Structure formats: C-alpha cells, structure tokens
Amino acid sequence: MAGRAKSRGRRHRGETLTKVLFVLPAVVAMVALFGYPVVKNLLMSLQDYGLKTFFTGVAPFVGLKNYSTVVTDKLFSDAMVNTALFTVGSIAFQFAIGLGLALFFHKKFPLSGLLRSLLLLPWLLPLIVSSATWRSILEQDSGILNRTLMGLHLINDPVPWLNSPSVALIAVIGVNIWIGIPFNVTLLYSGLAEIPDELYEAGQLDGATGWRSFWYITWPNLRAVASVLLMLGVVYTIKVLDIILGLTGGGPANATQTLATQSYEKSFVDFRFGQGAALSNILIAISFVFAIFYLRGTRRAVDE
Amino acid sequence: MLRRTTYTVIGVLILCVMLFPVYWMLNASLQPSGNTLTAGFLPLHPTFSGYKRALDEQGGNLVTSMIIAAGTVVLSLAIATPCAYALSQFRSRWVSVGLLAILISQMIPGIVIANALYTAYERIGLLNSIPGLIVANCSSAIPFAILILRSFMLSVPPSLVEAARVDGAGLFRAFVAIVLPISKNSLITAGLFSFLFSWSDFLFALTLTTKGGVRPVTLGIYQYLGTQVQNWNAVMATAVLSAVPAIVLLIAAQKYIAAGAIGGAVK
Numbered sequence: 001m002a003g004r005a006k007s008r009g010r011r012h013r014g015e016t017l018t019k020v021l022f023v024l025p026a027v028v029a030m031v032a033l034f035g036y037p038v039v040k041n042l043l044m045s046l047q048d049y050g051l052k053t054f055f056t057g058v059a060p061f062v063g064l065k066n067y068s069t070v071v072t073d074k075l076f077s078d079a080m081v082n083t084a085l086f087t088v089g090s091i092a093f094q095f096a097i098g099l100g101l102a103l104f105f106h107k108k109f110p111l112s113g114l115l116r117s118l119l120l121l122p123w124l125l126p127l128i129v130s131s132a133t134w135r136s137i138l139e140q141d142s143g144i145l146n147r148t149l150m151g152l153h154l155i156n157d158p159v160p161w162l163n164s165p166s167v168a169l170i171a172v173i174g175v176n177i178w179i180g181i182p183f184n185v186t187l188l189y190s191g192l193a194e195i196p197d198e199l200y201e202a203g204q205l206d207g208a209t210g211w212r213s214f215w216y217i218t219w220p221n222l223r224a225v226a227s228v229l230l231m232l233g234v235v236y237t238i239k240v241l242d243i244i245l246g247l248t249g250g251g252p253a254n255a256t257q258t259l260a261t262q263s264y265e266k267s268f269v270d271f272r273f274g275q276g277a278a279l280s281n282i283l284i285a286i287s288f289v290f291a292i293f294y295l296r297g298t299r300r301a302v303d304e
Numbered sequence: 305m306l307r308r309t310t311y312t313v314i315g316v317l318i319l320c321v322m323l324f325p326v327y328w329m330l331n332a333s334l335q336p337s338g339n340t341l342t343a344g345f346l347p348l349h350p351t352f353s354g355y356k357r358a359l360d361e362q363g364g365n366l367v368t369s370m371i372i373a374a375g376t377v378v379l380s381l382a383i384a385t386p387c388a389y390a391l392s393q394f395r396s397r398w399v400s401v402g403l404l405a406i407l408i409s410q411m412i413p414g415i416v417i418a419n420a421l422y423t424a425y426e427r428i429g430l431l432n433s434i435p436g437l438i439v440a441n442c443s444s445a446i447p448f449a450i451l452i453l454r455s456f457m458l459s460v461p462p463s464l465v466e467a468a469r470v471d472g473a474g475l476f477r478a479f480v481a482i483v484l485p486i487s488k489n490s491l492i493t494a495g496l497f498s499f500l501f502s503w504s505d506f507l508f509a510l511t512l513t514t515k516g517g518v519r520p521v522t523l524g525i526y527q528y529l530g531t532q533v534q535n536w537n538a539v540m541a542t543a544v545l546s547a548v549p550a551i552v553l554l555i556a557a558q559k560y561i562a563a564g565a566i567g568g569a570v571k
Contacts, residue, residue, distance in 0.1 A: 026383050119323075
C-alpha cells in the first residue's frame with residue numbers, strides 16, 4: 001500500500017519533469033533571443049560601447065550620455081517626425097484601402113475567394129524583393145511610373161520619386177502601403193465574416209441599409225478586430241527597416257531616415273553600439289505605449 | 305447574375321492593379337536590355353540572360369538562403385511544437401504568463417536582437433555563419449509557430465491522449481504518436497511560415513554577416529541595389545527567383561495561409 005503510494009508519487013514527479021521538458025527548450029530560446037537582447041541593450045545604452053570595445057573588451061559605463069547624445073542630435077527630431085509620418089501614413093491608408101477591399105470581397109461573387117488569396121502575394125514576398133521591384137518602377141528617368149504618367153500627359157517632367165527630399169518619404173510610404181494592404185484585407189475580411197447575417201436581416205427590417213447598416217452594424221462589430229489590427233500595424237511599422245534601406249537607404253539628405261534606420265546606422269555603420277542601443281530603446285518605449293493598447297485589445301482573444 | 309459578374313470584373317481589375325509590380329518584376333527580368341527605359345509592357349523578345357547572370361552571381365546565395373531557411377524550420381518547429389502543446393493542454397497559471405511573454409516578444413524590434421546577438425556572436429564566433437543566422441531567424445519563427453500551433457492544438461481532445469496513456473504510453477510518447485499526426489496541417493502551416501520568415505530575412509543577414517562567405521540572397525539583392533543599377537534584368541531575375549517560395553506557398557497552401565496569418569496575429 002505504502003509502496004504503491006510511493007510509486008505513484010514518483011510517477012507524479014516524473015510527470016511534472018516531462019511537462020517541464022515540453023516547455024524548457026522554448027523558455028531557453030525565448031530568454032536567449034528576447035530576454036537577453038533586451039537586457040543587453042539596456043546595458044549597452046548606458047555604456048560607451050564602440051569599435052574599441054571589440055578589441056579591448058572594455059565598455060565603461062557613462063550613465064545617460066548616449067541618450068542625451070542621440071536626442072540632441074539634430075537628426076533626431078527629423079527621424080521622429082519621419083517615423084511618425086511613415087507610421088501614421090502607412091497605417092491610415094493600409095487600413096482604409098484594406099477595409100474597402102474587404103467589404104468588396106465580402107460580397108459573394110464568382111472567383112471572390114481565389115482573387116482574395118492571390119491578393120496576399122505582395123504580403124508574402126520578401127520585403128527586399130518588393131523594394132527592388134519598386135525601385136525599378138520608381139526610377140526617375142527610365143522607371144515605368146514616370147514613363148506612363150508622361151505618356152498620359154499627367155506630368156511634364158519626370159518626378160524624382162526617390163531622389164528628391166520632398167517626395168521620397170511619400171514614395172516610401174506609398175510602397176509600404178502597398179505591402180500592408182493584403183494583411184489588412186485578410187484580417188478585416190475575417191472580421192466581416194464573423195458578423196452574423198441575422199444582424200443585417202434585423203437591421204433591414206428597421207430600415208438600416210447601405211451606409212446606415214455599415215455605421216450601425218458592421219463598424220461596431222468590426223471594432224475589436226480593427227483595434228488589434230491598428231495596434232499591430234503600429235508595432236510592426238515603427239520598426240520597418242528593409243523597405244527604407246532598399247528604396248532610399250534613409251536618403252536623400254536623410255529625408256527618409258527613421259528611428260529604426262538611425263539605430264541601424266549608429267550600430268552597424270558607425271559602430272557606436274551604445275548610441276544605437278539608446279535609439280532602439282526609445283523605439284521599444286514608443287512601441288510599448290501602443291503595446292498596452294494592443295494587449296488590452298487582444299486580452300479577450302487570449303482568454304477565449 | 306449580371307451584377308455578380310460585374311463584381312468579378314471589378315475584382316480582377318483590383319487584382320491587376322495590386323499585382324502590377326509583381327508582373328513588372330517578371331517582365332523586367334525577361335527584357336533583353338538591362339535598362340528599363342526601353343522595356344515594353346510585354347516581354348515580346350524574352351531573353352534569359354538576366355537569369356543566367358542571376359544564377360551565376362546569386363546561385364550560391366540562393367542555396368545559402370535555402371539551407372538557412374530549412375534549418376530554421378527544423379529548429380523552430382522542434383522548439384515550438386512541444387511548447388505549443390503544453391500551452392494548449394496543460395492547466396497551469398503559467399500558461400497566461402507564457403502567452404503574454406510571446407505577445408510582448410513580437411513587439412521587440414529586430415534591431416535590438418541584432419545589436420545584442422552581434423556582440424555575443426562576435427565573442428563566440430557565430431558571426432558569418434549559417435548556424436548563427438538560423439538561430440537569429442528563430443526569433444521571428446518560434447513565437448509565431450507557437451501561436452499558430454497552439455490555436456490548432458486547443459481543439460485536440462484530451463481524451464485521445466488519455467486513452468493512449470491508459471495503454472501505458474508516457475506523456476512524451478503519446479505526444480509523438482497521437483498529437484503530432486493529428487496536428488500535421490498546422491505543423492505544415494507553421495513550417496511554411498517559418499521558412500518564409502527566414503527566407504525573407506534581411507536584417508540579420510545584413511548585420512550578422514560582415515564578409516562575403518555566408519550571404520543570403522536578400523543581402524545579394526541589397527548589394528545589387530547598393531551600386532548604381534545598370535542591369536535591371538539581372539536584379540529582377542534574382543527578385544523573381546527569390547519570390548518563388550512565396551508563390552509556391554500561395555499555390556500549395558492558400559487555404560492555410562489566411563488562417564495562419566490570423567492565428568499568428570490575433571490569437
């Protein structure tokens with residue numbers, strides 16, 4: 001009797017151990033790939049961590065000097081403004097166009113499903129491939145966009161899409177909008193598909209059709225998906241690097257420089273890792289403010 | 305009836321506009337002249353010289369990308385699958401902590417990870433190495449795979465595993481013999497996304513390689529772009545070759561993709 005209880009106890013312990021082994025690799029990976037980098041960045045941002053460090057191994061602590069250096073850099077405010085414009089511009093249009101297309105594809109018509117899945121292609125392409133393609137399209141003299149616009153007599157001179165400081169940011173945002181539309185369509189479409197038809201039938205009896213049914217039925221029921229999508233959009237867009245580096249490299253004259261590209265340049269072009277870390281920590285802090293909204297929006301989905 | 309056909313026509317037009325850049329990539333890759341100035345809207349005189357150059361110059365990089373992506377799939381699934389099962393079936397107050405950690409992890413910019421990994425890799429000699437890039441790419445693949453697999457495994461009835469365990473199988477054996485086979489579709493979905501993330505990776509390729517030895521094709525394209533581009537047909541041919549996995553994925557697994565995107569993003 002006692003022996004059986006003992007073996008059951010041992011079996012229970014063995015069981016707990018097996019359960020731990022199920023999650024242990026993932027815990028180790030998450031700590032190594034996320035925990036360590038976040039802590040390491042916090043430390044680096046407080047250190048004079050530069051090229052010399054790789055030879056001497058010495059990185060003296062300098063307090064908040066890296067932060068004050070990057071924040072007072074005259075590029076910082078430009079980068080902040082560019083980041084804000086890039087993020088808000090991208091998301092507003094991705095969302096609006098995505099919603100329009102989701103509503104369109106929500107109507108039942110032949111090939112709707114097939115067309116909707118083909119629409120996903122831009123989202124699945126490697127970002128650097130999209131950047132390269134758009135760069136060829138946007139080329140000032142030989143790009144197909146300028147050639148077409150001039151052929152239609154919509155413009156008289158070729159637009160320097162990527163070469164003019166006043167236009168480049170708009171072009172980069174435009175490309176990012178194109179990349180983000182498919183994801184927005186997919187999520188908003190799934191949100192629309194979950195709204196029960198009965199609501200529309202009931203609404204129709206009350207005279208809610210067209211715009212009224214959108215405002216009183218569709219939009220309120222779509223809000224949960226929309227809020228998650230918008231926060232997710234901010235969190236992803238704010239750190240975009242591939243598109244900007246591939247299209248303009250942050251130029252011309254820093255016109256498309258964002259916090260993310262600046263952080264990259266500080267660390268991997270100038271080898272001032274301390275300053276790069278400080279910039280990326282500012283980036284994390286900004287995403288985190290949005291993350292709080294995001295988590296509030298997704299809490300219900302997680303609880304389900 | 306007429307109305308529904310009209311919708312289809314409008315849908316096709318929308319698709320043509322949205323996919324024009326993809327078409328243009330293909331078109332430019334087949335144009336005889338490297339200069340897009342003379343490129344027509346149709347490749348009337350197609351040439352494969354761009355592809356020949358792409359394969360000569362970037363063929364090795366394509367193989368490197370392939371190895372890194374395959375390695376990322378294997379490593380990330382091996383780590384994510386048991387964890388996803390645990391998060392879907394084990395009852396523990398740690399489950400919500402784990403899910404929260406995964407959600408927060410997706411908000412950490414890649415540049416933060418690259419900063420830290422660069423200094424660590426420099427010390428342990430993983431810079432310019434395929435294993436180094438595989439590990440770095442797992443940072444995007446693992447959380448996503450856990451979320452996709454978990455949302456599927458929530459629907460695995462616990463009674464199936466219990467039945468196997470009554471027959472004497474241990475927890476791990478029951479997992480391998482029962483849970484993995486039923487989860488096949490979600491494993492394929494998670495694996496395809498892991499492949500695609502890794503195949504598309506540019507940031508880690510850019511920061512964690514410092515010399516030519518290991519160079520994924522995304523970095524190859526970037527280096528083409530770095531110099532004033534003379535031969536767009538070779539660049540676009542490389543772009544087309546790099547787009548192949550996405551296109552294959554879309555054709556082979558289209559019904560899983562939307563579900564996967566939603567599962568990974570929202571749940």
